Amino acid sequence: MTRASLLALAVSPGSNPTRRANLLPCLQKQNSNFLKEALILSSLTRSPSRQQWHLSSPPPSSGGLSRCWYDAIWVLLQYDNPIPSQCQNPILCNRVSSISSTCSFPQSHKWVIFRVSPCSRTIRACRNSVVEAGGGSSGEDLRSGTRKKSSLFLYLAEDPISGSILGDIVVLVTNKRGCGGAEFAREKGIPIVLFPKTKDESEGISPADLVASLRGFEVDFVLLAGYLKLLPAELIRAYPKSILNIHPSLLPAFGGKGYYGMKVHKAVVASGARFSGPTIHFVDEHYDTGRILAQSVVPVLPNDTPEEVATRVLQEEHRLYVEVVEAMCEDRIVWRQDGVPLIQSKENPNEYR
Ligand SMILES: Nc1nc2c(c(=O)[nH]1)N[C@@H](CN(C=O)c1ccc(C(=O)N[C@@H](CCC(=O)O)C(=O)O)cc1)CN2
Numbered sequence: 001m002t003r004a005s006l007l008a009l010a011v012s013p014g015s016n017p018t019r020r021a022n023l024l025p026c027l028q029k030q031n032s033n034f035l036k037e038a039l040i041l042s043s044l045t046r047s048p049s050r051q052q053w054h055l056s057s058p059p060p061s062s063g064g065l066s067r068c069w070y071d072a073i074w075v076l077l078q079y080d081n082p083i084p085s086q087c088q089n090p091i092l093c094n095r096v097s098s099i100s101s102t103c104s105f106p107q108s109h110k111w112v113i114f115r116v117s118p119c120s121r122t123i124r125a126c127r128n129s130v131v132e133a134g135g136g137s138s139g140e141d142l143r144s145g146t147r148k149k150s151s152l153f154l155y156l157a158e159d160p161i162s163g164s165i166l167g168d169i170v171v172l173v174t175n176k177r178g179c180g181g182a183e184f185a186r187e188k189g190i191p192i193v194l195f196p197k198t199k200d201e202s203e204g205i206s207p208a209d210l211v212a213s214l215r216g217f218e219v220d221f222v223l224l225a226g227y228l229k230l231l232p233a234e235l236i237r238a239y240p241k242s243i244l245n246i247h248p249s250l251l252p253a254f255g256g257k258g259y260y261g262m263k264v265h266k267a268v269v270a271s272g273a274r275f276s277g278p279t280i281h282f283v284d285e286h287y288d289t290g291r292i293l294a295q296s297v298v299p300v301l302p303n304d305t306p307e308e309v310a311t312r313v314l315q316e317e318h319r320l321y322v323e324v325v326e327a328m329c330e331d332r333i334v335w336r337q338d339g340v341p342l343i344q345s346k347e348n349p350n351e352y353r
Protein backbone atom coordinates (compact mmCIF):
# COMPACT_ATOMS: atom_id res chain seq x y z
CA MET A 1 0.00 0.00 0.00
CA THR A 2 1.53 3.32 -0.93
CA ARG A 3 1.89 5.56 1.99
CA ALA A 4 -0.22 8.67 1.59
CA SER A 5 1.54 10.58 4.25
CA LEU A 6 -0.13 13.80 5.28
CA LEU A 7 2.42 15.82 7.12
CA ALA A 8 0.53 18.75 8.59
CA LEU A 9 2.56 21.24 10.50
CA ALA A 10 0.62 22.63 13.41
CA VAL A 11 2.88 25.24 14.83
CA SER A 12 2.57 26.53 18.35
CA PRO A 13 3.62 30.12 19.13
CA GLY A 14 7.30 30.83 19.24
CA SER A 15 8.48 27.87 17.23
CA ASN A 16 11.44 28.37 14.99
CA PRO A 17 10.96 27.49 11.31
CA THR A 18 14.59 26.63 10.80
CA ARG A 19 14.49 24.22 13.71
CA ARG A 20 11.36 22.74 12.25
CA ALA A 21 13.34 22.00 9.11
CA ASN A 22 15.74 19.97 11.21
CA LEU A 23 12.92 17.71 12.16
CA LEU A 24 12.02 16.50 8.74
CA PRO A 25 15.12 14.35 8.33
CA CYS A 26 14.21 12.67 11.60
CA LEU A 27 10.66 12.06 10.49
CA GLN A 28 11.76 10.94 7.07
CA LYS A 29 14.18 8.55 8.71
CA GLN A 30 11.23 7.03 10.50
CA ASN A 31 10.15 4.01 8.53
CA SER A 32 6.67 4.55 9.79
CA ASN A 33 3.82 3.04 7.89
CA PHE A 34 1.22 5.47 9.15
CA LEU A 35 -1.17 6.57 6.49
CA LYS A 36 -1.62 10.03 7.92
CA GLU A 37 0.82 11.86 10.10
CA ALA A 38 0.89 15.27 11.67
CA LEU A 39 3.56 17.21 13.39
CA ILE A 40 2.79 19.44 16.34
CA LEU A 41 5.37 21.89 17.52
CA SER A 42 4.47 22.07 21.13
CA SER A 43 5.88 23.31 24.38
CA LEU A 44 6.17 21.88 27.79
CA THR A 45 4.34 23.85 30.45
CA ARG A 46 4.31 23.41 34.16
CA SER A 47 1.06 22.81 36.05
CA PRO A 48 0.04 25.21 38.87
CA SER A 49 1.36 22.78 41.44
CA ARG A 50 4.59 22.71 39.46
CA GLN A 51 4.55 18.99 40.02
CA GLN A 52 3.70 17.99 36.52
CA TRP A 53 4.53 18.97 32.98
CA HIS A 54 1.93 19.06 30.28
CA LEU A 55 2.05 18.94 26.55
CA SER A 56 0.40 22.08 25.33
CA SER A 57 -0.34 21.39 21.72
CA PRO A 58 -2.69 23.44 19.55
CA PRO A 59 -6.19 22.38 20.66
CA PRO A 60 -8.46 21.07 17.91
CA SER A 61 -10.90 23.92 18.50
CA SER A 62 -8.32 26.47 17.40
CA GLY A 63 -7.77 24.95 14.00
CA GLY A 64 -5.31 22.58 15.49
CA LEU A 65 -5.41 18.84 15.11
CA SER A 66 -8.30 16.58 15.77
CA ARG A 67 -6.44 13.61 17.12
CA CYS A 68 -8.56 11.06 15.44
CA TRP A 69 -7.96 12.44 11.97
CA TYR A 70 -4.43 11.10 12.07
CA ASP A 71 -2.92 7.70 12.60
CA ALA A 72 0.05 9.24 14.31
CA ILE A 73 0.91 12.65 15.67
CA TRP A 74 4.51 13.57 16.12
CA VAL A 75 4.87 16.03 18.95
CA LEU A 76 7.93 18.21 18.97
CA LEU A 77 8.68 19.78 22.30
CA GLN A 78 10.51 23.03 22.62
CA TYR A 79 11.70 23.87 26.10
CA ASP A 80 13.64 26.80 27.45
CA ASN A 81 15.87 24.95 29.82
CA PRO A 82 17.12 21.38 29.64
CA ILE A 83 14.27 19.17 30.79
CA PRO A 84 14.92 18.01 34.36
CA SER A 85 16.44 14.56 34.42
CA GLN A 86 13.28 12.94 35.77
CA CYS A 87 11.46 14.30 32.77
CA GLN A 88 13.71 12.93 30.11
CA ASN A 89 11.00 10.38 29.67
CA PRO A 90 7.76 12.38 29.35
CA ILE A 91 5.70 9.42 30.45
CA LEU A 92 7.17 9.96 33.93
CA CYS A 93 6.43 13.62 34.11
CA ASN A 94 3.22 14.46 32.40
CA ARG A 95 0.76 11.64 32.64
CA VAL A 96 0.22 11.36 28.89
CA SER A 97 0.08 7.63 28.76
CA SER A 98 1.12 6.61 25.31
CA ILE A 99 3.90 8.94 24.25
CA SER A 100 6.92 6.99 23.13
CA SER A 101 10.17 8.67 22.25
CA THR A 102 10.89 7.97 18.60
CA CYS A 103 13.96 10.01 18.03
CA SER A 104 15.71 12.38 20.38
CA PHE A 105 17.57 15.44 19.24
CA PRO A 106 20.86 16.66 20.67
CA GLN A 107 20.18 18.80 23.73
CA SER A 108 21.68 21.79 21.89
CA HIS A 109 18.56 21.82 19.73
CA LYS A 110 16.41 21.89 22.83
CA TRP A 111 13.93 19.71 20.98
CA VAL A 112 12.66 16.29 21.72
CA ILE A 113 10.13 14.55 19.50
CA PHE A 114 7.55 11.97 20.46
CA ARG A 115 4.97 10.01 18.60
CA VAL A 116 1.55 10.14 20.22
CA SER A 117 -0.72 7.37 19.06
CA PRO A 118 -3.79 9.60 19.07
CA CYS A 119 -6.74 7.46 18.30
CA SER A 120 -5.75 4.39 20.22
CA ARG A 121 -4.92 6.62 23.18
CA THR A 122 -8.10 8.66 23.19
CA ILE A 123 -10.37 5.68 22.65
CA ARG A 124 -8.35 3.60 25.10
CA ALA A 125 -8.16 6.46 27.58
CA CYS A 126 -11.85 7.03 27.52
CA ARG A 127 -13.85 3.91 27.84
CA ASN A 128 -16.67 4.90 30.14
CA SER A 129 -19.44 3.14 31.91
CA VAL A 130 -22.58 4.96 32.99
CA VAL A 131 -24.20 3.84 36.21
CA GLU A 132 -27.77 4.95 36.52
CA ALA A 133 -30.93 3.96 38.29
CA GLY A 134 -32.90 4.86 35.22
CA GLY A 135 -36.67 4.54 35.44
CA GLY A 136 -39.05 6.44 33.19
CA SER A 137 -39.44 6.56 29.44
CA SER A 138 -37.60 5.37 26.38
CA GLY A 139 -34.96 7.14 24.38
CA GLU A 140 -37.57 8.45 21.94
CA ASP A 141 -39.24 10.52 24.64
CA LEU A 142 -35.87 11.85 25.62
CA ARG A 143 -35.15 13.07 22.11
CA SER A 144 -38.59 14.56 21.61
CA GLY A 145 -37.89 16.91 24.46
CA THR A 146 -40.48 15.30 26.67
CA ARG A 147 -37.68 13.87 28.70
CA LYS A 148 -38.74 11.86 31.67
CA LYS A 149 -35.62 9.97 32.73
CA SER A 150 -32.12 8.87 31.69
CA SER A 151 -31.47 12.08 29.76
CA LEU A 152 -27.94 12.35 31.21
CA PHE A 153 -27.08 8.88 29.88
CA LEU A 154 -28.49 9.80 26.46
CA TYR A 155 -26.40 12.96 26.21
CA LEU A 156 -23.24 11.14 27.26
CA ALA A 157 -23.88 8.17 24.98
CA GLU A 158 -24.72 10.21 21.90
CA ASP A 159 -22.05 12.89 22.23
CA PRO A 160 -19.00 10.88 21.03
CA ILE A 161 -20.77 10.36 17.72
CA SER A 162 -21.61 13.97 17.03
CA GLY A 163 -19.86 15.99 19.66
CA SER A 164 -16.63 16.49 21.43
CA ILE A 165 -16.05 13.58 23.80
CA LEU A 166 -13.08 11.54 22.58
CA GLY A 167 -14.32 8.34 24.10
CA ASP A 168 -17.15 5.85 24.21
CA ILE A 169 -19.76 4.63 26.62
CA VAL A 170 -18.98 0.91 26.56
CA VAL A 171 -21.44 -0.41 29.17
CA LEU A 172 -24.53 0.68 31.08
CA VAL A 173 -24.88 -0.45 34.70
CA THR A 174 -28.41 -0.17 36.07
CA ASN A 175 -30.58 -1.60 38.81
CA LYS A 176 -33.72 -1.58 36.63
CA ARG A 177 -33.52 -3.60 33.42
CA GLY A 178 -36.70 -1.93 32.06
CA CYS A 179 -35.62 1.67 32.61
CA GLY A 180 -35.44 4.25 29.84
CA GLY A 181 -31.66 4.16 29.81
CA ALA A 182 -31.65 0.39 29.35
CA GLU A 183 -34.06 0.68 26.42
CA PHE A 184 -31.78 3.26 24.83
CA ALA A 185 -28.72 1.09 25.48
CA ARG A 186 -30.42 -1.87 23.78
CA GLU A 187 -31.24 0.37 20.79
CA LYS A 188 -27.58 1.39 20.57
CA GLY A 189 -26.15 -2.05 21.21
CA ILE A 190 -24.54 -0.93 24.47
CA PRO A 191 -24.13 -3.90 26.87
CA ILE A 192 -26.16 -3.71 30.09
CA VAL A 193 -25.04 -4.97 33.50
CA LEU A 194 -27.58 -5.33 36.30
CA PHE A 195 -26.34 -4.19 39.67
CA PRO A 196 -26.86 -4.82 42.51
CA LYS A 197 -28.51 -8.19 43.15
CA THR A 198 -31.88 -7.53 44.81
CA LYS A 199 -35.09 -9.44 45.37
CA ASP A 200 -36.47 -7.68 42.26
CA GLU A 201 -33.36 -8.23 40.19
CA SER A 202 -32.12 -11.73 41.00
CA GLU A 203 -29.79 -11.54 37.99
CA GLY A 204 -28.02 -8.57 39.52
CA ILE A 205 -24.33 -9.07 40.27
CA SER A 206 -22.19 -8.56 43.35
CA PRO A 207 -19.84 -5.60 43.87
CA ALA A 208 -16.80 -7.81 43.20
CA ASP A 209 -18.37 -9.12 40.00
CA LEU A 210 -19.21 -5.55 38.98
CA VAL A 211 -15.56 -4.54 39.31
CA ALA A 212 -14.51 -7.60 37.29
CA SER A 213 -17.11 -6.80 34.66
CA LEU A 214 -15.95 -3.21 34.29
CA ARG A 215 -12.34 -4.39 34.06
CA GLY A 216 -13.46 -6.78 31.34
CA PHE A 217 -14.91 -3.88 29.39
CA GLU A 218 -11.62 -2.01 29.98
CA VAL A 219 -13.56 0.84 31.55
CA ASP A 220 -11.45 3.83 32.55
CA PHE A 221 -14.08 6.12 34.05
CA VAL A 222 -17.41 5.47 35.77
CA LEU A 223 -20.06 8.17 35.37
CA LEU A 224 -23.08 8.22 37.71
CA ALA A 225 -26.20 9.62 36.09
CA GLY A 226 -29.21 9.46 38.36
CA TYR A 227 -28.03 6.41 40.30
CA LEU A 228 -29.77 6.44 43.67
CA LYS A 229 -27.92 3.78 45.66
CA LEU A 230 -24.71 4.08 47.65
CA LEU A 231 -21.84 2.78 45.52
CA PRO A 232 -19.91 0.02 47.32
CA ALA A 233 -16.43 0.66 48.66
CA GLU A 234 -15.03 -2.14 46.43
CA LEU A 235 -15.91 -0.15 43.33
CA ILE A 236 -14.54 3.09 44.72
CA ARG A 237 -11.27 1.42 45.66
CA ALA A 238 -11.04 -0.15 42.20
CA TYR A 239 -11.47 3.18 40.43
CA PRO A 240 -9.65 5.87 42.42
CA LYS A 241 -10.19 9.41 41.11
CA SER A 242 -12.15 7.85 38.24
CA ILE A 243 -15.79 7.87 39.36
CA LEU A 244 -17.86 11.00 38.82
CA ASN A 245 -21.34 11.84 40.02
CA ILE A 246 -23.56 14.72 39.04
CA HIS A 247 -25.82 16.18 41.72
CA PRO A 248 -28.56 18.73 40.99
CA SER A 249 -27.58 21.34 43.59
CA LEU A 250 -24.59 23.48 44.51
CA LEU A 251 -22.92 21.10 46.99
CA PRO A 252 -22.36 21.01 49.86
CA ALA A 253 -25.82 22.59 50.05
CA PHE A 254 -28.81 20.27 49.64
CA GLY A 255 -26.72 17.09 49.42
CA GLY A 256 -26.35 13.82 51.27
CA LYS A 257 -28.72 11.00 52.18
CA GLY A 258 -32.31 11.83 51.28
CA TYR A 259 -31.34 14.50 48.74
CA TYR A 260 -32.04 13.21 45.23
CA GLY A 261 -34.24 14.07 42.27
CA MET A 262 -37.14 16.42 42.96
CA LYS A 263 -36.49 16.30 46.69
CA VAL A 264 -33.44 18.46 46.04
CA HIS A 265 -35.33 21.11 44.06
CA LYS A 266 -38.20 21.22 46.57
CA ALA A 267 -35.70 21.90 49.35
CA VAL A 268 -33.99 24.61 47.25
CA VAL A 269 -37.28 26.45 46.55
CA ALA A 270 -38.42 26.09 50.17
CA SER A 271 -35.12 27.52 51.41
CA GLY A 272 -35.51 30.74 49.45
CA ALA A 273 -32.14 30.19 47.73
CA ARG A 274 -31.69 32.59 44.81
CA PHE A 275 -29.36 30.30 42.90
CA SER A 276 -28.96 26.62 42.25
CA GLY A 277 -27.13 24.49 39.71
CA PRO A 278 -25.35 21.18 39.16
CA THR A 279 -22.25 19.92 40.91
CA ILE A 280 -19.97 17.28 39.41
CA HIS A 281 -17.78 15.61 41.99
CA PHE A 282 -15.54 12.60 42.43
CA VAL A 283 -17.27 9.84 44.35
CA ASP A 284 -16.10 8.62 47.75
CA GLU A 285 -17.66 6.21 50.25
CA HIS A 286 -20.33 8.67 51.38
CA TYR A 287 -23.14 10.45 49.54
CA ASP A 288 -22.02 13.74 47.89
CA THR A 289 -18.87 14.33 49.97
CA GLY A 290 -16.27 13.63 47.27
CA ARG A 291 -14.01 16.33 45.83
CA ILE A 292 -15.93 18.92 43.80
CA LEU A 293 -14.67 19.16 40.21
CA ALA A 294 -17.17 21.47 38.50
CA GLN A 295 -20.24 23.56 39.24
CA SER A 296 -22.52 25.81 37.25
CA VAL A 297 -25.08 28.35 38.53
CA VAL A 298 -28.64 28.99 37.41
CA PRO A 299 -31.09 31.50 38.92
CA VAL A 300 -34.01 30.48 41.12
CA LEU A 301 -36.80 32.96 40.37
CA PRO A 302 -39.30 34.13 43.02
CA ASN A 303 -42.27 32.31 41.43
CA ASP A 304 -40.36 29.20 40.32
CA THR A 305 -41.87 25.82 41.07
CA PRO A 306 -39.48 22.95 41.94
CA GLU A 307 -40.24 21.48 38.51
CA GLU A 308 -39.17 24.70 36.80
CA VAL A 309 -35.95 24.77 38.79
CA ALA A 310 -35.37 21.08 37.95
CA THR A 311 -35.75 21.74 34.23
CA ARG A 312 -33.37 24.71 34.34
CA VAL A 313 -30.77 22.78 36.35
CA LEU A 314 -31.04 19.69 34.14
CA GLN A 315 -30.33 21.69 30.99
CA GLU A 316 -27.14 22.90 32.67
CA GLU A 317 -26.32 19.36 33.82
CA HIS A 318 -26.36 18.12 30.23
CA ARG A 319 -23.93 20.82 29.17
CA LEU A 320 -21.63 20.58 32.17
CA TYR A 321 -21.35 16.77 32.22
CA VAL A 322 -20.35 16.63 28.54
CA GLU A 323 -17.77 19.40 29.13
CA VAL A 324 -16.30 17.58 32.15
CA VAL A 325 -16.21 14.13 30.51
CA GLU A 326 -14.54 15.70 27.48
CA ALA A 327 -11.82 17.07 29.80
CA MET A 328 -11.47 13.67 31.52
CA CYS A 329 -11.00 11.97 28.15
CA GLU A 330 -8.37 14.48 27.16
CA ASP A 331 -6.49 14.02 30.42
CA ARG A 332 -7.11 17.66 31.41
CA ILE A 333 -7.93 17.00 35.06
CA VAL A 334 -5.16 18.28 37.32
CA TRP A 335 -4.99 17.74 41.10
CA ARG A 336 -3.84 20.77 43.09
CA GLN A 337 -1.42 20.13 45.92
CA ASP A 338 -4.20 20.57 48.49
CA GLY A 339 -6.22 17.82 46.80
CA VAL A 340 -8.64 20.00 44.86
CA PRO A 341 -9.18 18.77 41.28
CA LEU A 342 -9.05 21.41 38.53
CA ILE A 343 -9.99 21.36 34.86
CA GLN A 344 -7.27 22.60 32.53
CA SER A 345 -8.61 24.90 29.83
CA LYS A 346 -8.59 23.39 26.36
CA GLU A 347 -7.92 26.78 24.77
CA ASN A 348 -5.22 27.93 27.18
CA PRO A 349 -3.34 25.17 29.03
CA ASN A 350 -2.13 27.72 31.54
CA GLU A 351 -5.68 28.40 32.70
CA TYR A 352 -7.60 26.21 35.13
CA ARG A 353 -11.09 26.29 36.64
N1 LIG B 1 -20.51 6.05 47.43
C1 LIG B 1 -21.32 6.93 46.81
N2 LIG B 1 -22.42 6.48 46.16
C2 LIG B 1 -23.25 7.36 45.51
C3 LIG B 1 -22.98 8.74 45.56
C4 LIG B 1 -21.80 9.20 46.28
O1 LIG B 1 -21.50 10.41 46.32
N3 LIG B 1 -21.02 8.26 46.87
N4 LIG B 1 -23.84 9.65 44.94
C5 LIG B 1 -25.19 9.13 44.70
C6 LIG B 1 -26.06 10.07 43.94
N5 LIG B 1 -26.74 10.92 44.90
C7 LIG B 1 -26.50 12.26 44.87
O2 LIG B 1 -25.88 12.81 43.95
C8 LIG B 1 -27.65 10.38 45.85
C9 LIG B 1 -28.48 9.36 45.48
C10 LIG B 1 -29.38 8.81 46.42
C11 LIG B 1 -29.43 9.29 47.72
C12 LIG B 1 -30.37 8.68 48.69
O3 LIG B 1 -30.65 9.25 49.73
N6 LIG B 1 -30.84 7.47 48.36
C13 LIG B 1 -31.85 6.79 49.24
C14 LIG B 1 -32.48 5.61 48.48
C15 LIG B 1 -33.26 6.15 47.26
C16 LIG B 1 -33.94 5.01 46.49
O4 LIG B 1 -33.50 3.85 46.63
O5 LIG B 1 -34.91 5.32 45.74
C17 LIG B 1 -31.17 6.24 50.47
O6 LIG B 1 -29.97 5.88 50.43
O7 LIG B 1 -31.88 6.13 51.47
C18 LIG B 1 -28.62 10.33 48.09
C19 LIG B 1 -27.73 10.90 47.16
C20 LIG B 1 -25.14 7.77 44.03
N7 LIG B 1 -24.31 6.90 44.82
Ligand SMILES: NCC(=O)N[C@@H]1O[C@H](COP(=O)([O-])[O-])[C@@H](O)[C@H]1O
Pocket residue numbers: 134147148149150151152153225226227228246247248259260261264314317
Ligand atom coordinates in the same frame (compact mmCIF):
# COMPACT_ATOMS: atom_id res chain seq x y z
N1 LIG C 1 -28.52 12.84 43.98
C1 LIG C 1 -28.61 12.18 42.71
C2 LIG C 1 -29.58 12.92 41.82
O1 LIG C 1 -30.52 13.53 42.28
N2 LIG C 1 -29.34 12.83 40.50
C3 LIG C 1 -30.15 13.54 39.57
O2 LIG C 1 -31.04 12.65 38.91
C4 LIG C 1 -31.40 13.27 37.67
C5 LIG C 1 -31.33 12.22 36.60
O3 LIG C 1 -31.84 12.78 35.42
P1 LIG C 1 -32.06 11.84 34.13
O4 LIG C 1 -32.87 10.66 34.61
O5 LIG C 1 -32.79 12.70 33.14
O6 LIG C 1 -30.71 11.42 33.65
C6 LIG C 1 -30.39 14.41 37.42
O7 LIG C 1 -31.01 15.66 37.65
C7 LIG C 1 -29.33 14.16 38.45
O8 LIG C 1 -28.67 15.33 38.90
